[in-house]
Amino acid sequence: MKETYNNKTVIITGASRGIGAKTALKFASCGYNVIINYVNNNHLAQNIQKEIVSKYNVKVTLIKADISKEEEVKKIIDIIKENYSSIDVLINNAGIAIDTTLEDKTVTNFKRILDVNLIGPFLMSKYIGKLMLNQKSGRIVNISSTNGIDSYYPYSMDYDASKAALISLTHNFAIEYAPYIQVNCIAPGWVNTEMNKELDKEYINEESKHILLKRFAEPEEIAESIYFAATAPYLNDTIIKVDGGRI
Ligand SMILES: NC(=O)c1ccc[n+]([C@@H]2O[C@H](COP(=O)([O-])OP(=O)(O)OC[C@H]3O[C@@H](n4cnc5c(N)ncnc54)[C@H](OP(=O)(O)O)[C@@H]3O)[C@@H](O)[C@H]2O)c1
Structure with missing residues (x-):
């Protein structure tokens, strides 16, 4: 059954x-028009x-843009201004990880992770916030990670640092934009997505033992919490862990 178009x-x-x-599917199911940003995978976005x-029954727009680049973020803003009368919710979800031993970590890769995971949300929050x-x-x-709070993993120390910094950014934008814009953060634990495709079964089983629900999350389960964080009326400046309970 088609949902009613709600103009948000x-x-x-x-x-x-x-x-x-x-x-994106969750918001669309609740009647939101959806702008889907991505950087490479045109086919998947389509x-x-x-x-x-x-x-x-909602409007969907695809925007291919690298959110770590200011010029490309400005392009996103132009498209929004041309096509939409308002922009109600920003989900800073795009993120990358490049897991390696310390020996193999490079400054170039560390900076790339910061550019996508931190500068991207900063630019998006600055321009969409306006x-x-x-x-x-x-x-x-903002989509951070429990790796930015207390689940450290030396193979992803660069990623963990970017996610900790995103939590800091959440607080500062919440202060800067109050009382008009509510800014919150979801920090997922392990989720079954391509980001974790290199993990071997043994490691996944070992990690699952430390999760009270005894399994990794499915991405649609995280989407439910993101929707809550974007719509719960009095929620502001809060970091919500969504990790199935970790011991
Ligand atoms: N999976 C987990 O276990 C987990 C746990 C905690 C937090 N998180 C966080 O949750 C978020 C989503 O993770 P995921 O597992 O769903 O990731 P994913 O499956 O690897 O998807 C990453 C998405 O980010 C896009 N992207 C990458 N670089 C970009 C850039 N420079 N500009 C615009 N888009 C870009 C990709 O677009 P293309 O398809 O075009 O490349 C893709 O749509 C990330 O911030 C991640 O750090 C994930």
Whole structure:
């Protein structure tokens, strides 16, 4: 059954696959117009667009742009201004990890991770935040990780640092944009997406023993929490761990 079009619009970075794609489907199922950002996988983004359009009566726009580059973020803003009367929710979801031993870590890769996982959300929050401030309303949800809080993993020390910094950014943007824009953060634990495709079964089994639910999350389960963080009325400046309970 088609949902009713509600005129609200969400932009989700990195929504061609994984958590972002399931989040796009969740918002569409609740009547939001969806802007799907991605950087490479045109075909996957089109598949999500087709799935949404076939199921829900909402507008879907695809924007290929590297969110770590200011010029490309400005391009996103131009497209939003041309095509939408408001922008209600920003989900800063796009992220990358390059897991290696310390020996193999390079400054170039460390900087690339910071560019995508931290500078990207900073640029998106700065420019989309401006549009939201003009409207005097908006919601931003940053997707960090439990690796940015207390689940450290030396193979991803660069990624962990970027996710810790994203939590700091969440607090500062919540302060800067109050009382008009509510800014929150979801910190997932392990999730079954392509990001973890290199993990071997033995490692997954070992890690699962430390999760009270005894399994990794599915991306649609994280999407539910992201939707909550974007819509719960009095929620602001909060970091929510979504890790199945970890011991
Ligand atoms: N999976 C986990 O276990 C886990 C746990 C905690 C937190 N997280 C966080 O959750 C978020 C989503 O993770 P995921 O597992 O769903 O990742 P994923 O399956 O690897 O998908 C990453 C998405 O980000 C996009 N992307 C990458 N670089 C980009 C850039 N420079 N500009 C715009 N888009 C870019 C990709 O687009 P293309 O398809 O075009 O490449 C893709 O849509 C990330 O921030 C991740 O750090 C994941």
